[in-house]
């Protein structure tokens with residue numbers, strides 16, 4: 673008798689967490705350091721390709737996001753992307769207790785990447801592992817090409833003091849207009 677592979681497909685797992693608006697219990701929020709403040713840590717090993725977390729927030733058009741007023745810190749919780757020839761934004765500026773919005777930037781060797789995943793004809797953003805992630809490792813992805821101040825070693829001190837940090841203004845949000853990994857969800 674052939675053994676059935678019961679491992680859930682990453683896209684199906686993503687869909688089920690999207691629909692239940694919940695996070696996988698094997699990830700936890702943790703204080704990282706003075707510069708990053710909070711981040712997200714794996715409490716179980718994660719296989720390459722596995723679904724990690726949804727970047728949950730309010731789905732609005734990019735035009736709408738430009739009409740709203742955000743402070744510099746809130747701006748870093750906006751993620752702009754393209755879907756069906758339109759520009760969209762996930763506004764995760766409100767702290768809803770979800771973990772995806774707390775994952776920090778790593779443009780050199782991220783362990784996750786962001787993908788669009790379409791559920792009930794709405795584009796969601798989810799993090800998937802690009803390599804094995806060991807217990808205790810921080811979940812990190814590449815915020816995109818903007819000149820984020822923490823990427824410049826000289827601006828380290830400035831980033832650690834958000835109230836005086838005005839350098840984010842020129843780079844208001846994560847922008848990934850070329851994200852080509854789209855997972856179309858067809859299962860209902």
Ligand SMILES: C[S@@+](CC[C@H](N)C(=O)[O-])C[C@H]1O[C@@H](n2cnc3c(N)ncnc32)[C@H](O)[C@@H]1O
Nearest residue numbers: 707708709710748749773774775776777778822
């Ligand atoms: C989307 S939030 C991530 C969650 C944030 N760490 C928190 O505690 O709310 C983006 C902010 O995290 C910090 N951050 C993200 N990646 C960082 C990094 N690699 N180094 C230093 N700070 C980082 C910056 O302050 C940035 O404004």
